[in-house]
Amino acid sequence: MPPAKVTLSVRQVSARASIIDIQGEVTAFAEHALMEAYTQANGPSTRVFILNFASLEYMNSSGIGLLVTLLIRINRQKQRLFAFGLSDHYRHIFELTRLSDAIKMYDSEAEALDAAHTP
């Protein structure tokens, strides 16, 4: 398989919330990198994971499938998944695939963080 064209960086912004910045392409090849980022972002008291899609360049249906499996993994731990930085195009894809029913979308990092710190 070709190498993943994605860079994921983790910021633990507080004990409660971690941000995963996504840069590049979210396809099937990003699976290992995404699950590794999740593990890295998962602190002992992390309750909310926030995906930053501002630098997302390309996403196919396998990429959306990865987000579903990540969401299930997070929900199993009674944690939550938020997203921000989605362009109109990717918001539309979240709505089409009904991911927007389960992943809360915010316009900015500040809004997502506010929501993450509201019990």
Next chain:
Amino acid sequence: MTTPSTSSSEGIPLDADSSSEGKRSDTDKWARKVSALKLGPMPSGALNLNVQGKQPVSPLQGFGSMWQKTYRVRLKGVKVLPTGVIKVWKEHFPEFWPKGNRFYGPLTGIAPGEVGLINMALPGGAPLSTGVMVMYADEESFTFMTPQGHMFAGWITFSAYEEDERAVAQVQVLIRANDPIYELGFRLGAARSEDHFWQHTLRSLAAYFGLEEAQVETQAICVDRKLQWSQAKNVWHNAGVRTTLYLMTTPMRAPLRWMRKRSRPTT
């Protein structure tokens, strides 16, 4: 600088081209959001039920445990690129299905937003009319999204990629059974029938490329064991039940239609 790609006489790409280099765009590869499916004209012999007006659903809206199943065939010794595999798969899609199952594709081909009709028999022989919407399509993959009433809520992705300098064709489903009846059927053996269905499809695809009796690798992962009882109401849309009821009541409908026609006032 780009290198022109080489194609076979059927237009199937055989050698590497430049399409995978540089930045890609997915803008025209996704379907537009729709609240209800619209099916185009279908052949007269097709049983067109349970598609028109149904909402497409994702694995999050189903009832049963969530499964990710991957079926894979390696096209050993075949000189074809992943894009060539997908081109053939899109063009001959229904031909690779097991006998007795019909897929009525859109006239415009497998493209984002298009809707197809499925007529098939459930394990046990019950007839089923349902459909799919093409959620995503590019040169190396395409994905179907199922509607309400389909056996599964979720996505079925058909893709091809290169590994060890040969093409690999793959079907990957991310699904939950749509309602309690389907979940029961799934646990009582329909899961195995589904495996056979996609294994047959991949073997037929491999045979198209000259590989007889190709080995299909199968991998199943239970992503979420939990049943979503809040979705048990999906049973209302169950396409298997609705198709069976429709066919059982067909003899009654003809006289009713005739009576209605006769009672209409003439002008």
